Amino acid sequence: MKTILAIDSFKGCMSSSEVEETIAGVLNKNGVETLCLPMSDGGEGxxxxxxxxxxxxxxxxxxxxxxxxxxxxxxxxxxxxxxxxxxxxxxxxxxxxxxxxxxxxxxxxxxxxxxxxxxxxxxxxxxxxxxxxxxxxxxxxxxxxxxxxxxxxxxxxxxxxxxxxxxxxxxxxxxxxxxxxxxxxxxxxxxxxxxxxxxxxxxxxxxxxxxxxxxxxxxxxxxxxxxxxxxxxxxxxxxxxxxxxxxSGADLLLDLTDFNGKIKDADLIMTGEGSADRQTLMGKLPQRILMRGKQLGVPVGLVAGRVEDREELLSAGFSFVESITPEGMPLEDAIKKEVAFSNLRRFATSLVYEKT
Missing domain, CATH: 3.90.1510.10 (Glycerate kinase, domain 2)
Incomplete structure (x- = not known):
């Protein structure tokens, strides 16, 4: 199984590379082939x-x-x-x-x-x-x-x-x-x-x-x-x-990196950002990646530090929409780097079990 990681930074917490490398570390240990493509829509990072x-x-x-x-x-x-x-x-x-x-x-x-x-x-x-x-x-x-x-x-x-x-x-x-x-x-x-x-x-x-x-x-x-x-x-x-x-900053980067060519043989694309809600569907990076996944028939999952409007995001076509932050955890704790890394590894481990 080949998974493309194309995730924006979790602003003020983790860079795009840090998010992707953490998830890839867990997936690779469990036999999942990954390709990390650090992302940005023109904002921070x-x-x-x-x-x-x-x-x-x-x-x-x-x-x-x-x-x-x-x-x-x-x-x-x-x-x-x-x-x-x-x-x-x-x-x-x-x-x-x-x-x-x-x-x-x-x-x-x-x-x-x-x-x-x-x-x-x-x-x-x-x-x-x-x-x-x-x-x-x-x-x-x-x-x-x-x-x-x-x-x-x-x-x-x-x-x-x-x-x-x-x-x-x-x-x-x-x-x-x-x-x-x-x-x-x-x-x-x-x-x-x-x-x-x-x-x-x-x-x-x-x-x-x-x-x-x-x-x-x-x-x-x-x-x-x-x-x-x-x-x-x-x-x-x-x-x-x-x-x-x-x-569009997202489209500009995706075109420059030949994103469509890299995902055509993938089984899953995982995208995301620090906070996902209905505004994600208003031209932000995850929505642009979702469009490209649909064009090539590759499912696209969404992971974020915080998720609102989950049903609306799922209705847009994401194969899954997940928050890495446990329910009830205060925001001031969730954005601490060591806590976010731990939550991200927990999410990646749960994803492995769901896919196997």
């Missing part, structure tokens, strides 16, 4: 997953975080010169303590610095992972950094045509929110980044004003494009100012 899958290397850099403090970061470089950028390296929510979170002050300036390092290295093709940010500045900080670095003595339009004109940007994200409004970046995502109700209104007004001025300047407006609200509005800035194209 995207950088090592994409870089490894594409045979690249990680380049260390020194930039500013969202509070303008110096911080170590990395970007990936592929053999063909393509750069992999995970914006959370510069403005990730996990880079600041909970009491420091303030999207009125936080900036995406470091994202612009990351881009500039790769551009100066000679990279012209970029895959950008949008996710896990602690900012909501509509990408204003990123644009400011690019102006500071590339537009010295010239207009930003001139810099766009020269230093940035040859660059191509592909955005990896599963978010389809617009920039502004009730479904926009501020209203939907800023609360988890520390925004109060008053801040949310201010952030939304700021983003709307930025988009209006940008539209007057360029003669077109990308603020209502699907994904413009991703990463606190970074999606908008990339599309409006840098001509970026938005793609």
């Amino acid at each position: 995207m950088l090592p997953v994409f870089t490894s899958a594409m045979g690249g290397t990680l380049e260390p850099v020194y930039i500013h975080d969202q509070m303008m403090r110096r911080v170590d970061a990395q970007y990936g470089v592929m053999p063909d010169g393509t750069a992999i950028i995970e914006v959370a390296q510069a403005c990730g929510l996990t880079l600041v303590k909970e009491e420091e979170r303030n999207p009125m002050r936080s900036t995406t300036y470091g994202v612009g610095e990351l881009l500039s390092r790769a551009i100066k290295r000679g990279c012209r093709n970029f895959i950008i992972g949008l996710g896990g940010t602690g900012t909501s500045d509509a990408g204003i900080g990123m644009i400011r950094a690019l102006v500071d670095i590339f537009a010295r003595g010239k207009s930003f339009d001139e810099a766009l045509k020269t230093e940035l004109g040859e660059c191509r940007f592909t955005l990896a994200s599963d978010v389809d929110n617009p920039l502004c409004g009730k479904n926009g970046a501020a209203h939907v995502y800023a609360p988890q980044k520390g925004a109060t109700p008053e801040m949310i209104e201010q952030l939304d007004r700021r983003a709307r004003l930025f988009a209006e001025k940008s539209a007057l300047h360029f003669g077109f407006d990308k603020s209502n494009e699907p994904g413009a609200g991703a990463a606190g509005g970074l999606g908008y800035a990339f599309m409006q100012y840098l001509g970026a194209e938005m793609k």
Whole structure:
């Protein structure tokens, strides 16, 4: 029996590789052939997953975080010169303590610095992972950094045509929110980044004003494009100012790794994420993998740290939907790494017995 493991990270707890290697360790001991394919949809952990899958290397850099403090970061470089950028390296929510979170002050300036390092290295093709940010500045900080670095003595339009004109940007994200409004970046995502109700209104007004001025300047407006609200509005800035194209992060990785070719002779695909519910079916990685399994007639099972809406997930076509966390275990205990590893091994052992 051949089982493909294609599981996203259990965010804040275990990486994709850690989840898959733990399950594979149990299955392999019991005679089950496994193939581990570390996964990411463009969010947390995207950088090592994409870089490894594409045979690249990680380049260390020194930039500013969202509070303008110096911080170590990395970007990936592929053999063909393509750069992999995970914006959370510069403005990730996990880079600041909970009491420091303030999207009125936080900036995406470091994202612009990351881009500039790769551009100066000679990279012209970029895959950008949008996710896990602690900012909501509509990408204003990123644009400011690019102006500071590339537009010295010239207009930003001139810099766009020269230093940035040859660059191509592909955005990896599963978010389809617009920039502004009730479904926009501020209203939907800023609360988890520390925004109060008053801040949310201010952030939304700021983003709307930025988009209006940008539209007057360029003669077109990308603020209502699907994904413009991703990463606190970074999606908008990339599309409006840098001509970026938005793609499903999951599909992008699956295509780059020839996922369909790897699963065609499999007996089972196991996918998953930290928390699974009906939103999983809204274009997230497990749903994308389910679609591919259906196309090739390979059953797809779902495992998660936490599961809600089980019947809805089963109705969508998953062959099983399982939580590794025992019923009644408090969340603060379940997300402890050693506890999660133990729960994951228990799940894998139960799976072996069910299949034999």
